[in-house]
Amino acid sequence: xxxxxxxxxxxxxxxxxxxxxxxxxxxxxxxxxxxxxxxxxxxxxxxxxxxxxxxxxxxxxxxxxxxxxxxxxxxxxxxxxxxxxxxxxxxxxxxxxxxxxxxxxxxxxxxxxxxxx
Amino acid sequence: xxxxxxxxxxxxxxxxxxxxxxxxxxxxxxxxxxxxxxxxxxxxxxxxxxxxxxxxxxxxxxxxxxxxxxxxxxxxxxxxxxxxxxxxxxxxxxxxxxxxxxxxxxxxxxxxxx
Numbered sequence: 001x002x003x004x005x006x007x008x009x010x011x012x013x014x015x016x017x018x019x020x021x022x023x024x025x026x027x028x029x030x031x032x033x034x035x036x037x038x039x040x041x042x043x044x045x046x047x048x049x050x051x052x053x054x055x056x057x058x059x060x061x062x063x064x065x066x067x068x069x070x071x072x073x074x075x076x077x078x079x080x081x082x083x084x085x086x087x088x089x090x091x092x093x094x095x096x097x098x099x100x101x102x103x104x105x106x107x108x109x110x111x112x113x114x115x116x117x
Numbered sequence: 118x119x120x121x122x123x124x125x126x127x128x129x130x131x132x133x134x135x136x137x138x139x140x141x142x143x144x145x146x147x148x149x150x151x152x153x154x155x156x157x158x159x160x161x162x163x164x165x166x167x168x169x170x171x172x173x174x175x176x177x178x179x180x181x182x183x184x185x186x187x188x189x190x191x192x193x194x195x196x197x198x199x200x201x202x203x204x205x206x207x208x209x210x211x212x213x214x215x216x217x218x219x220x221x222x223x224x225x226x227x228x229x230x231x
Contacts, residue, residue: 043206046222107160
Protein backbone atom coordinates (compact mmCIF):
# COMPACT_ATOMS: atom_id res chain seq x y z
CA UNK A 1 0.00 0.00 0.00
CA UNK A 2 1.11 3.49 -0.74
CA UNK A 3 1.64 6.01 2.02
CA UNK A 4 2.18 9.76 1.90
CA UNK A 5 3.74 11.66 4.79
CA UNK A 6 3.78 15.40 5.40
CA UNK A 7 5.87 16.07 8.47
CA UNK A 8 5.07 19.77 8.85
CA UNK A 9 1.62 20.28 10.40
CA UNK A 10 1.94 24.07 10.16
CA UNK A 11 4.15 26.56 8.37
CA UNK A 12 4.18 30.32 8.18
CA UNK A 13 5.87 32.78 5.85
CA UNK A 14 5.98 36.50 5.29
CA UNK A 15 4.38 37.91 2.20
CA UNK A 16 6.77 37.98 -0.81
CA UNK A 17 9.11 35.41 0.75
CA UNK A 18 9.72 31.80 -0.30
CA UNK A 19 8.53 28.72 1.55
CA UNK A 20 9.05 24.99 1.00
CA UNK A 21 6.59 22.30 2.06
CA UNK A 22 7.88 18.75 2.47
CA UNK A 23 6.39 15.44 1.41
CA UNK A 24 7.69 11.89 1.35
CA UNK A 25 5.95 8.83 -0.01
CA UNK A 26 6.35 5.11 -0.14
CA UNK A 27 5.44 2.89 -3.07
CA UNK A 28 6.62 -0.18 -4.94
CA UNK A 29 5.26 1.15 -8.22
CA UNK A 30 7.59 2.54 -10.87
CA UNK A 31 5.10 4.69 -12.73
CA UNK A 32 2.89 7.09 -10.83
CA UNK A 33 1.75 10.69 -10.42
CA UNK A 34 2.36 13.07 -7.55
CA UNK A 35 0.28 16.14 -6.81
CA UNK A 36 0.04 19.14 -4.56
CA UNK A 37 -3.48 20.29 -3.81
CA UNK A 38 -4.53 23.48 -2.06
CA UNK A 39 -7.62 23.62 0.14
CA UNK A 40 -8.56 27.12 1.33
CA UNK A 41 -10.93 27.55 4.27
CA UNK A 42 -13.84 27.49 1.77
CA UNK A 43 -12.97 23.81 1.34
CA UNK A 44 -12.78 23.53 -2.48
CA UNK A 45 -9.75 21.38 -3.33
CA UNK A 46 -7.66 22.97 -6.09
CA UNK A 47 -4.85 21.29 -8.02
CA UNK A 48 -1.64 23.31 -7.69
CA UNK A 49 0.88 21.20 -9.56
CA UNK A 50 1.36 17.68 -10.92
CA UNK A 51 4.48 15.58 -11.51
CA UNK A 52 4.72 12.42 -13.58
CA UNK A 53 7.24 9.98 -12.11
CA UNK A 54 8.85 9.08 -15.43
CA UNK A 55 9.68 12.71 -16.13
CA UNK A 56 13.00 13.78 -14.67
CA UNK A 57 12.32 17.47 -15.11
CA UNK A 58 10.70 19.12 -12.11
CA UNK A 59 7.25 20.59 -12.76
CA UNK A 60 6.68 24.33 -12.45
CA UNK A 61 3.52 26.43 -12.51
CA UNK A 62 4.20 30.14 -12.22
CA UNK A 63 5.25 30.75 -8.59
CA UNK A 64 4.96 27.06 -7.69
CA UNK A 65 7.67 24.49 -8.35
CA UNK A 66 8.54 21.05 -7.07
CA UNK A 67 11.73 19.24 -6.15
CA UNK A 68 11.10 15.63 -7.15
CA UNK A 69 13.70 13.17 -5.87
CA UNK A 70 12.52 9.77 -7.09
CA UNK A 71 15.25 7.70 -5.43
CA UNK A 72 14.64 9.37 -2.10
CA UNK A 73 10.84 9.30 -2.63
CA UNK A 74 10.63 12.96 -1.82
CA UNK A 75 8.37 15.57 -3.40
CA UNK A 76 8.59 19.08 -1.96
CA UNK A 77 6.67 22.17 -3.04
CA UNK A 78 8.33 25.57 -3.27
CA UNK A 79 6.17 28.68 -3.28
CA UNK A 80 7.99 31.81 -4.39
CA UNK A 81 6.84 35.38 -3.78
CA UNK A 82 4.19 34.19 -1.31
CA UNK A 83 0.86 35.98 -1.44
CA UNK A 84 -1.89 36.32 1.15
CA UNK A 85 -4.12 34.21 -1.09
CA UNK A 86 -1.73 31.30 -0.69
CA UNK A 87 -2.97 30.83 2.87
CA UNK A 88 -4.55 27.36 2.89
CA UNK A 89 -4.11 23.72 3.80
CA UNK A 90 -1.78 22.02 1.33
CA UNK A 91 -2.01 18.30 0.61
CA UNK A 92 0.52 16.09 -1.10
CA UNK A 93 -1.10 13.20 -2.97
CA UNK A 94 -0.10 10.11 -4.92
CA UNK A 95 -1.74 7.86 -7.50
CA UNK A 96 -0.68 4.85 -9.54
CA UNK A 97 -0.48 5.31 -13.29
CA UNK A 98 -1.85 1.86 -14.13
CA UNK A 99 -4.38 -0.78 -13.18
CA UNK A 100 -8.15 -0.83 -13.37
CA UNK A 101 -8.62 1.79 -10.69
CA UNK A 102 -5.64 4.00 -11.09
CA UNK A 103 -6.44 7.55 -10.14
CA UNK A 104 -7.36 6.67 -6.57
CA UNK A 105 -5.57 9.41 -4.67
CA UNK A 106 -3.72 8.76 -1.42
CA UNK A 107 -3.31 12.01 0.52
CA UNK A 108 -0.92 13.12 3.21
CA UNK A 109 -2.08 14.66 6.46
CA UNK A 110 -1.77 18.19 5.17
CA UNK A 111 0.27 21.29 6.04
CA UNK A 112 -1.47 24.48 7.10
CA UNK A 113 0.32 27.41 5.47
CA UNK A 114 -0.26 30.92 6.75
CA UNK A 115 1.08 33.90 4.82
CA UNK A 116 1.54 36.98 7.00
CA UNK A 117 1.41 40.54 5.63
CA UNK B 118 -17.75 25.91 -17.86
CA UNK B 119 -19.47 24.52 -14.79
CA UNK B 120 -17.36 22.65 -12.32
CA UNK B 121 -18.24 19.72 -10.09
CA UNK B 122 -21.24 20.46 -7.92
CA UNK B 123 -22.45 18.70 -4.81
CA UNK B 124 -25.69 18.90 -2.87
CA UNK B 125 -26.61 19.51 -0.20
CA UNK B 126 -23.63 21.55 0.99
CA UNK B 127 -24.56 20.86 4.61
CA UNK B 128 -26.56 18.02 6.08
CA UNK B 129 -27.49 17.37 9.68
CA UNK B 130 -28.87 13.92 10.42
CA UNK B 131 -29.98 12.27 13.59
CA UNK B 132 -28.22 9.03 14.38
CA UNK B 133 -29.98 6.18 12.62
CA UNK B 134 -31.32 8.24 9.73
CA UNK B 135 -30.48 7.51 6.10
CA UNK B 136 -28.86 10.22 3.98
CA UNK B 137 -28.21 10.68 0.27
CA UNK B 138 -25.45 12.92 -1.06
CA UNK B 139 -25.44 13.99 -4.69
CA UNK B 140 -22.55 14.71 -7.05
CA UNK B 141 -22.88 16.33 -10.48
CA UNK B 142 -19.55 15.86 -12.29
CA UNK B 143 -18.24 17.98 -15.10
CA UNK B 144 -20.17 17.09 -18.25
CA UNK B 145 -18.51 14.32 -20.23
CA UNK B 146 -16.14 13.24 -17.49
CA UNK B 147 -15.68 9.49 -17.50
CA UNK B 148 -14.27 8.93 -14.02
CA UNK B 149 -15.86 9.84 -10.72
CA UNK B 150 -14.41 9.48 -7.23
CA UNK B 151 -15.81 9.84 -3.71
CA UNK B 152 -13.60 10.74 -0.74
CA UNK B 153 -14.28 11.18 2.97
CA UNK B 154 -12.45 13.94 4.83
CA UNK B 155 -12.46 14.04 8.62
CA UNK B 156 -11.85 17.38 10.29
CA UNK B 157 -8.22 18.47 9.94
CA UNK B 158 -7.25 15.37 7.97
CA UNK B 159 -6.51 14.51 4.37
CA UNK B 160 -9.29 13.00 2.26
CA UNK B 161 -9.57 9.24 2.15
CA UNK B 162 -10.73 7.30 -0.89
CA UNK B 163 -14.16 5.69 -0.76
CA UNK B 164 -15.06 4.51 -4.25
CA UNK B 165 -14.42 4.95 -7.98
CA UNK B 166 -16.67 4.83 -11.05
CA UNK B 167 -15.71 4.60 -14.69
CA UNK B 168 -18.90 5.63 -16.47
CA UNK B 169 -21.65 3.62 -14.74
CA UNK B 170 -19.34 0.82 -13.59
CA UNK B 171 -18.14 0.86 -9.99
CA UNK B 172 -14.59 -0.44 -10.41
CA UNK B 173 -13.32 0.04 -6.88
CA UNK B 174 -15.31 0.25 -3.66
CA UNK B 175 -12.52 -0.85 -1.37
CA UNK B 176 -12.64 2.35 0.68
CA UNK B 177 -16.27 2.15 1.74
CA UNK B 178 -16.05 1.80 5.54
CA UNK B 179 -19.04 -0.51 6.01
CA UNK B 180 -22.00 -2.06 4.25
CA UNK B 181 -24.03 0.95 5.38
CA UNK B 182 -22.32 2.94 2.62
CA UNK B 183 -23.56 2.54 -0.94
CA UNK B 184 -22.77 4.51 -4.09
CA UNK B 185 -24.28 4.47 -7.54
CA UNK B 186 -23.91 6.20 -10.90
CA UNK B 187 -26.65 4.54 -12.96
CA UNK B 188 -26.36 6.58 -16.16
CA UNK B 189 -22.69 7.35 -16.00
CA UNK B 190 -23.21 10.96 -14.99
CA UNK B 191 -24.72 12.00 -11.64
CA UNK B 192 -23.66 9.94 -8.66
CA UNK B 193 -25.27 9.42 -5.28
CA UNK B 194 -23.56 8.32 -2.08
CA UNK B 195 -26.02 6.84 0.36
CA UNK B 196 -25.36 6.19 4.01
CA UNK B 197 -27.85 4.06 5.89
CA UNK B 198 -28.43 4.17 9.65
CA UNK B 199 -25.94 7.00 10.13
CA UNK B 200 -23.56 6.90 13.08
CA UNK B 201 -21.65 9.72 14.75
CA UNK B 202 -18.39 8.47 13.24
CA UNK B 203 -19.87 9.15 9.79
CA UNK B 204 -19.61 12.90 10.48
CA UNK B 205 -17.18 14.26 7.89
CA UNK B 206 -16.96 16.18 4.65
CA UNK B 207 -17.72 14.03 1.62
CA UNK B 208 -15.86 15.14 -1.49
CA UNK B 209 -16.62 14.18 -5.05
CA UNK B 210 -14.11 14.50 -7.89
CA UNK B 211 -14.36 13.84 -11.61
CA UNK B 212 -11.77 13.24 -14.29
CA UNK B 213 -12.06 13.41 -18.07
CA UNK B 214 -10.26 10.14 -18.78
CA UNK B 215 -10.18 6.59 -17.49
CA UNK B 216 -8.37 7.12 -14.26
CA UNK B 217 -7.67 10.22 -12.31
CA UNK B 218 -4.43 11.90 -13.18
CA UNK B 219 -6.45 15.11 -13.53
CA UNK B 220 -9.17 15.25 -10.87
CA UNK B 221 -11.48 18.20 -10.33
CA UNK B 222 -13.09 18.41 -6.93
CA UNK B 223 -16.48 19.64 -5.84
CA UNK B 224 -17.04 21.83 -2.78
CA UNK B 225 -18.04 18.86 -0.63
CA UNK B 226 -20.98 18.04 1.62
CA UNK B 227 -20.45 18.48 5.34
CA UNK B 228 -22.39 15.76 7.15
CA UNK B 229 -23.00 16.12 10.87
CA UNK B 230 -24.63 13.23 12.69
CA UNK B 231 -26.15 14.16 16.05
